[in-house]
Amino acid sequence: MLDALFRPKSVAVIGASNRELTIGYRIVQNLVDSGYKGPIFTVNPKAPFVKNFVAYKDIREVPLDVDLAHIIVKNTRVSAEIEKCGQKGVKVVIVNTAGFREIGADGIKLEEEMLAIAKKYGIRVFGPNCQGVMNSDPEVRAYCNFTFTKMVPGTISVMAQSGGVGEVINNRLYELGLGFRMYASYGNQSDINATEILEYWGNDPGTKVILLHIETLSDAAGFAKVAAEITKQKPILAMKTGRTKLGAKAVSSHTGGMMGVDTSTSLLLEKCGILTFDDEEELCQAARALSALPVAAGNRLAIITNTGGPGIIVTDEIIERGCEMAELSFDSQEILRENLYAEASIANPVDVLATATPEHYQLAAETLMKDPNVDIVFVNFITPFFVDTEGVARGLVEVAKDASKPMIVVAMTEKEGWATTLKIFADAGIPTFDMPEVGGRVAASLARYAQLKQRHDSTPVSYADVDPSVASRLIDKTRSAGRQFMSQSDAFSLLDAYGLPVIANSEVSDMAGALAAAAEIGYPVTLKVESEDVVHKSDAGGVLLNLETDKAVEKAFADLNRTFPSSQVFIQKYLNPGVEVMLGAHRENTELGHVLAFGLGGIFVEVLKDVVFKLNPLSKEDIAAMVRGIKGYPILAGIRGQEGVDLEKIEEFIGRLSILLHNHPEIEEMDLNPIFVYPRGQEPGLVDVRIKLS
C-alpha cells in the first residue's frame, strides 16, 4: 500500500532551504501553496527556521510522527539520513537527490547501501534521482514535488518516466482546465516502481483515466499483468518516446540504458489494452474526452457540420486513422430531409448550413444518436454572428447529457466573444475542441479504445497434440553438446513435436548414407552443409537444390565434402517453390514472451520491411491480424482473380509456433525462412530453420 506516499499524514523535508532557487525551498513552498492538509517539518542543521517553519537539526527531533520525508542532501549523505529516518519511524522517503545508479558503479554502490538501510527499517523508497509525487485529493493536497504546474483537482492521474515530459503533460492538462488526480515521476525506481504505482491508481476511485510516459520498462512482466487488469476498468493512455533509432539513442544516453529501438515495449502496451500516442497534445486531448464521455461501441462516425471545409478536414483525419464514415439509416435520412433546410446535405457529413437554427442542431444530433449505424456523433460547429450559438449549445447539451454514445464537439470560435456559448458546454461536462483536426484525432482515439475493449478478452491459442518433452530433450541435447545453434535435423524434429509440417529429412556423414537417404526420402532432394560456422549457407555454396538422380546426389555430396571438409550433410525433400513467407522470433526482454515477426519472404522483408510484429503468446485474433496486417496481404489472398494460398494453414502454423516458443523460453532466436505456402489444402513447406538457444 502506498498511502504513506500518496496520502501522507505529515511531510518532512530533509535539506529544506531558505535559498529560493533550490529544490529544498521549492518543495516546502509547493506544499504550502497547494494547501497541504497535514503538518510540514523542515530539517536543516544550520538554519533556525525555513520559511515560516521551525527547522529541526535532525529528523529525529521532529515532535510528531512523520509519514513521508523528502531527502535532498548530497548523494553520499543520503544513507545517513535514511538511517535517522528509520530511527524516527518514517514510513516512506522520496529521494530527490541524483548521483546514484544513473552515474555508474559508484552510484550503484550508494544506491544499494541506501536500500539496505531502508529495508532494515521497513522504509519504502521512492527515487532516487526523481521529481516526486502529487495528490490533488481535496482531503490531502500533497504537492511532494518541485515542479511548477498548479494543483487543481481532476480525475486523470499521470505517471512519467521523464519528469520533463510529465511536466509538459501536467501543464497542458492545467491549461485545458482538467487538472490532475495524482502524479508520479519515479526516477531510478530503486524500490517503489511503476507497477506498484499503477496498481495503486487502478484501485483509486478518484482516478478515471491514467496517463503514462514511458521510455523503457524495467518490470515488464509485472507491469503487463497489472495493466491488463486495469484496462478492463479504466483507460490507460501511454506516450512511448524513442521510436526512431536516433530517438532511442537519445533515450539510451539520457537514461544510461543500452536499448535499441524497443519493439517489445510497444507491443506489450498494445497487448495490455493500453492506448498509445506519439504526441503529448493528442494524448492530453484524448484523456480529456475519455474522462468525460461515454465509451464508444465502434468506429463509425457521423458528422454534423455547418461549414464544408472543416467537415472535409475531419473526414480526412478520421479515415486516415482507421475510422469509418457511418452509412446513415434510411429513417435517419428521412427525418433529416424533412426537418433541415432544403439545401442541407443529408448524407454524412450532414451539412446543416451556416444559418442552421438551434432546433436543426438538436434534431440532427438526436437523430444520429439514435441511428444504430452510428457509434460516435461528431459536431463541427463554427459560430457565425447571425446564429443563436447559445441556443445551439443548449440543444446539443440536451442531447449529449443522457446519451450512451460519445458526442465530440468542435467549437470553432473566438473564445472571448463566445465565452458564454463555450461555458454552456463546459458546465455540462462536454469537452469542446477548437480545431477540426484535434476533434478528428480525439474521435479516432475513442474508436481505437472501443477496439481495444473488444479485443480484451481474447485467449491464447492452444493445441492438445504437442509434445514439450521431446522438444525439451532436443534442446538439452544441443546444450549438453555445448552448442548454441540446433542442428537442422534436431530443429526439424523439434518443430515436428509441435505438429508443425516437416518434410522428410535425414542427416548423413558419408556418400552411401546420402544415397540411401535420398532413396528413402524420394527424389528430388536438396543437400545442405550442416555446420554451426556457416551462417549464410546459400551464399557460401552450402546448399544444392533440386537434385533429381543418384548421380546428382553423388556429385553434390562430393562438392560439399570438398568445400566443407568433415561437416555433416543434411538431406531433405526438395520443395516446389510456392509463395514465400517467413516467420521469425526473438526475445528482446527475458521477462516477456518472444517477439514474433511475420512477413512475405525475400525482398519483401529485406527491402520493404513489410513485417508485422506481435508479442507472444498470441490469440486467434492476434494471428489473423498478423497475417492480414502486412502490406503484401493481397498476394496471400490472391490477386488478379487467382486463387490465394491456404490462410488457415498459415494461421495454424503461427499458432503452433506460438505455443512452442511459449513453452520453451530457452529459445533465444528462431528463423523459419523461407516457408513455401500453397493453395488451399496443401501444407506449408518449411525449407530452412535456424534455432539459437540462450
Add this chain to the structure above:
Amino acid sequence: MLDALFRPKSVAVIGASNRELTIGYRIVQNLVDSGYKGPIFTVNPKAPFVKNFVAYKDIREVPLDVDLAHIIVKNTRVSAEIEKCGQKGVKVVIVNTAGFREIGADGIKLEEEMLAIAKKYGIRVFGPNCQGVMNSDPEVRAYCNFTFTKMVPGTISVMAQSGGVGEVINNRLYELGLGFRMYASYGNQSDINATEILEYWGNDPGTKVILLHIETLSDAAGFAKVAAEITKQKPILAMKTGRTKLGAKAVSSHTGGMMGVDTSTSLLLEKCGILTFDDEEELCQAARALSALPVAAGNRLAIITNTGGPGIIVTDEIIERGCEMAELSFDSQEILRENLYAEASIANPVDVLATATPEHYQLAAETLMKDPNVDIVFVNFITPFFVDTEGVARGLVEVAKDASKPMIVVAMTEKEGWATTLKIFADAGIPTFDMPEVGGRVAASLARYAQLKQRHDSTPVSYADVDPSVASRLIDKTRSAGRQFMSQSDAFSLLDAYGLPVIANSEVSDMAGALAAAAEIGYPVTLKVESEDVVHKSDAGGVLLNLETDKAVEKAFADLNRTFPSSQVFIQKYLNPGVEVMLGAHRENTELGHVLAFGLGGIFVEVLKDVVFKLNPLSKEDIAAMVRGIKGYPILAGIRGQEGVDLEKIEEFIGRLSILLHNHPEIEEMDLNPIFVYPRGQEPGLVDVRIKLS
C-alpha cells in the same frame, strides 16, 4: 490591379440591415469595429438609417464616389443591383449572396447574366457565394467580411477556398498574437480568382508569408506560373484538404465539383515551391516561424535541452520528418566540454542539465550557431523554479538577434508565472512554442522550405536528338483512322523518334510475313495480337513469348489467328527478363502537364502501390528523386552485394519520355509496362506500350 478591392477608398453595403443576426448588419458592424478609414454607405430601400448611418434607397443616391459595394440581396435581384452599381461608377462588387453556379443550371444562368452586366460597366466581381476580403493595413483597415476574427495588423496574408477553414486559420493566428495582413475567401471566383489575388499579394510589401487553403484549383496553369514566381521571394504555405477518397467525396458534394482524389494539384503545389500541410495548427505555427526567422540553409538540427525526455520527443519528430541530427564539429564539442557542467551531454542533443545557468545557454547557442555542420539551432527549455529563466531568455535573444540561422525555442512553462520570461522572447521577435512536438514540426518545416528553395531553379531536361515531326505524324495517322489507341508498331516508332530504346519489331498480317519478320528480327521472338479491343492481352492468350524456331512461330501465329480472327499480329524480339519497372502518364488536368508515375513492375505497383508521381515537365533533380523515391529503390541500387541496374539509363528513359509528353499534349494516357532494366551498360528493354490519345 485589385486596389479597389483591398484598399477601397469607400465601401457601400447594399442590403445593409438593422437586424443583428444578418450578414447585412454584421458587415457594417465589422467595418466600424475594425476602424475602417473611409466612408461607409448603407443601402436599404425600407429603413431610413442602418445603425448610425443614413440609409440610401438606391446606390445611385450615394453622394460620394463608391469604390467597393457589398451585395447581399436575394440571388435573383443581384443583377439589377449590379446594373445600378454600374450607373453609379462602382469599381468592384463583393457578391456575398449564394445561389449561383453552385446550385446548378438556374444558378449558372444567374451568374452569367450578372457577369455580363458587370463587364458592360467594367465592374470587377468578387464572389458570388463568398465571405469577402480584409486588409489590416493601418492606412486601410477594411473588414469587408462577416466573420468574427478580430483585426490585428500582421504580415501573413490568408486566402481560403473554404471560408470555414479560413476562419479557423485566422482565429488561430489571432490567438498566436500574429494577426493577418490581408484575407480573401473568394467563393465561386466568377471573375476575380485566386491567381489574381495571389499575384497582388506577391507584390504587396506588407505580406511576408502567404497561407492558402485549397480544395480544387480552377486556373491551375495561371496559378502555377504566378506561384512559382512568388515563392522565389516569399514563402507560400498551403493546406490541401480532401486527401482521402472520402474526404475528396465530401469536397465534391460540398463544392458541387466532380473531382476524385486529385493528385495533380498536390504535385503542382510542390512544383511551384509551395510548402504543403495536412494540419491547420502546423500550418499556422510554420507560418509564424517563417515570418519571424531567417531562412534555414539545410536540414541539420542541433538541439540544446535541459530535460532529457522532451529532447527525445524532438529527436523522434524531426527524424521522422526527414531532418538530420547535426554531427557537431570537433571545435564545438571542445568548447561545450570546457564550459558546460561536467555531467552535461555534449553530443547532439546537447543536454545542459536542469540547473544550467544563463551563461551555459548563451554559450551553447553561440557555439551551435557558429558550427558549420548546423543549419537550425533548437532550444528545448523547461523553466525550473531554481533557474534564472529571464537570464536564459536574455542570453538566447542575444544570440538569436543577429544570427543568420533560425533558432527555434520551445519554452515549456506555466504561462502566467513565467510571463516575463516569455515576453523577453516575444519582444525580440523570437517565437516560442509550448510543446516539443510543435517545435520539432516547425523545425522540419523550415528544413523543407530550405530544400524547396534549393530545388527552385532546376530546369526541365532537354535532348537535342528528338523528332517531334515524326511523332506528330504518327499521332495524326492514328487519329485520322478514327482510333484512340495507337498500334503497337506506331507506338514503338513514336518512342523511337524520341530516342527511347526500342527493340526490333514488325507488324504482320499473314504467316509468311510472320516468318520473314522473325528471320529478320532474329530468334527468339514474341508474338502479340494487335487489337484495340483486347485490353489485357496476356490474360486473353494474346501474347506468346520466347518463340525460338520457325515451327514455334507457325504454331503461335495459327493460334492467334484462331483466337482473334482477322487481327493483325505484332512481332518483336523476345527480351530476357531483367528487373521490371513501369512508367505511366496521364493528364488529370488539361491545363497542366501529364502526371508521370514510376515504380517497380508487377505486384510492387499492383499490391504495394510503391509508385512515385511527378508533374511534367521534369528536371534532372525531379527524375533522380523519382527513381530514388520508391521504397523498392534498393532493388535497383543492388541488394545483398549484387550489382544493381543502370540507373542513368533509367533516368535518361524518364527524361526522354518527359520531353515526348511535354511536346504531345494529345497523349491522354501512356503505359510502359513492363520495362526490363539491366546492369550497367545495357539499354532498358521496353516490352509493352499502350498509348491512348485524347
